[in-house]
Amino acid sequence: MIATESQSSQILPTLLMTMIAPKLTLATAKCGDRLRVLHICPDCPHCLRLRELGFQDRTVVKKVADGTAIICLLMGTRIALGRELCDHVKVERLAA
Numbered sequence: 731m732i733a734t735e736s737q738s739s740q741i742l743p744t745l746l747m748t749m750i751a752p753k754l755t756l757a758t759a760k761c762g763d764r765l766r767v768l769h770i771c772p773d774c775p776h777c778l779r780l781r782e783l784g785f786q787d788r789t790v791v792k793k794v795a796d797g798t799a800i801i802c803l804l805m806g807t808r809i810a811l812g813r814e815l816c817d818h819v820k821v822e823r824l825a826a
Contacts, residue, residue, distance in 0.1 A: 754823065757816035761796045765821040777818050783809060785819060 759765055767789045771777045784804050785791070795801035799810040 754821055755817050756791070756793065756800060756802070756811070756819040756821055757813050759793050759821055759823070761793050763793050764824040765791050765793060766824055767791060767819060768822055769820040771818040774818055776815055780811075780815065780819065790824065791821070 754765075756765065767785055767787055769787065770780055770785055784807075789804065792803040793800065794803050794808060798813070800813055800816050801808055801810050803809075
């Protein structure tokens with residue numbers, strides 16, 4: 731199937747953004763950001779514990795502190811997570 735000129739003009743910017751924009755994770759997000767969880771690694775047994783704590787797709791979380799441990803506010807509860815584990819949580823920024 732060949733894309734028409736109008737279809738390719740819509741597809742190209744989206745494709746470029748996914749190639750250029752770095753993936754935002756809970757570890758790389760800035761403190762104070764309101765975030766929405768997009769994806770959590772399905773294969774990692776440690777990520778199962780994240781799901782049990784309430785980290786689900788589309789859950790809103792706020793990053794409170796960024797140090798050796800990352801502290802997040804999730805459903806009114808502060809949770810401390812290791813930086814390596816936070817790399818498994820893909821997020822997007824939400825408007826304040």
